[in-house]
Structure formats: structure tokens, C-alpha cells
Amino acid sequence: MQQLSTRHLIAIITISEAGSVTAAAAELNVTQPALSATIRQAEEIVGIALFDRTSRRAKPTPAGLALIPEARRILIDVSRATQQLRDLAEGRIGHLSIASLPSAISEIVAPALRRFMAEYPGIRVAVRDALNTEVARAVKSGEADLGFGIPGEEENNLKTKTLFEDRFIAVLPAGHFLGERETVYWEDLRSETLIEGAKGSNTRASVRENLKIEGIGSAIECSFVPTTIGMVRNGLGVSVLSELACRIFANDDQIALRPLLPIVTRPISILQRADRELSPAAQLFMNFLEFLGDNEP
Secondary structure, X not given: OOOOOHHHHHHXXXXXXXXXHHHHHHHHOOOHHHHHHHHHHHHHHHOOOOEEEOOOOEEEOHHHHHHHHHHHHHHHHHHHHHHHHHHHHHOOOEEEEEEEOHHHHHHHHHHHHHHHHHHOOOEEEEEEEOOHHXXXXXXXXXXXXXXXXXXXXXOOOEEEXXXXXXXXXXXXXXXXXXXHOOOEEHHHHOOOOEEEEOOOOHHHHHHHHHHOOOOOOOOXXXXXXHHHHHXXXXXXXXXXXXXXXXXXXXXXOOEEEEEEEOOOEEEEEEEEEOOOOOOHHHHHHHHHHHHHHOOOO
16 A cells, blocks of 8 residues: 655645645745645545645645644654664764673774774763673674674684784793793693683683693683783793783783794684674774774784
């Protein structure tokens, strides 16, 4: 069934205000015959006359008078919805949800957000720090628009874009004999008490693979980097973390950070759903990350 369109509603309101089809046509910048045809079509759609017309005047019928307030409300709603969509597209309003490895938040997400929010202050932002498996799960479920983590083979329904390669380094207590060296080898750590990441941690999996750890492994497991650093500070063992995660601890005189050889890296990537378009806010934020991707943090 054919419905009245906004074109019909605008014509009805304009004629009622102008008092004639001729005056309304001039106001709408259309011809009088074209506007008359629009009104006839509207009356055919609703099955009742909307105007009593003479050669000079057009006066709304009772049906027309009943329609006009509803027509105004509908046009206001359409205008408001149109403006809201424009605001979303142009970043004046919106919501951005991010899930990220903690290490990527301080070095990647936060610097990009600082520039982004300065340009788009009307967008609300939610940032969730999580282990890598939780980051991927949040993106898959739609809880997060974007994720920052390590892509895995099981995440083939996610689209990824690598920002840069993050390498692993040794984290040692101050005064540890390995800290006297400029470079530490993976094999040097095999006889040390190792402070591991929690299950589900990408770092834990990579470290275990390179140190050939099987079974239970370390007696100490930590979920997040600051906790691990605290354990190392207190001489409870050594650890292997990503260089990115340790940057904020570079001047900590209670630990020593040393490059590990052979070099092992992990790709820090943007994760997004492959089967869903990004929200306008997320798409705008991606522009800032593309800039970051050309300038390694």
C-alpha cells in the first residue's frame, strides 16, 4: 500500500500556511501544476480531500486540519533523525568501545585517544583492559568496536591490521648477575625462577614455547604487567615481557630490562569484526591509528 511521503507532508503544510497552491509553489520553487499533482496524489493515497480549492485559495478540510499537526510532528522527527545521523557520521556524537591489552593502552590507545577526543569531544569512549583471549572475545561478541591485541589462528572471523612488531625482553631484579650483560639469551633464563603470565596470556604461550616449558611450570603466575614487575622487584624471580609493556618501567632502578636473543616478536594488531561495518565513531578513530601505524610508538 502506498504511503504518504515527506514530500506530500511538506506540500500540505506549505499550502495551508501560504493559503494557495500558487503561493506555496513559489515558496517551494516548483511549478503550480506539479504541486497540484502532489496534493491530488496525497488525497488519492488517503482517500479523502485535504483542501477545498478555488482558483485563488486553498483551505484545509477537516481531514486536512487533522493531518497537519501530525505532519509537522513527523517532519520534525525526520529532521531530528537526519541531523542525528549527520552528527554520528561527522563525529559530533557517538560511542566508541575499545578492548585492549594493558600494554597497548598506554603506548597506542591513549596517545591516539588524546588527539581523537580533542577533535571529537562529543563522542563517549569506553576502554577495557583485558588479556588477549578476552580482547578477541569482546570484539567477536560486539561488546567492543575495536580490539588491540595479538591475532590468533582461531580468530579467522576477525579482520586484523598489524601496527608494529613488539619484541620480548628479559626483566631482572636489580643486582641480578644477568643484568650485568648488555644482552641476555633465552637459554640463560632456563635455570632461573620464572614469573609467568596467567593462562590465556599470549606472552605466557610465547615464553613457554621459547623456553621449552611443559607442564605446570612456574610457581608464580601474574595476570598483568605491574603485578609481574612487583614480583621481580622483590627478587622472587625473573620474567619475560614485551618491550611495549615495559616502557613505563624503563627508569625503575629496582629492575633491569635487557634485550633477548634470538629476537622473538609478536604483532600488535587492531582487531575488528570481519562481518560488520565499523560504527562511525570507530571509523573516525581508525584514521588516528593509521597515522600511528606509520610512526612506530
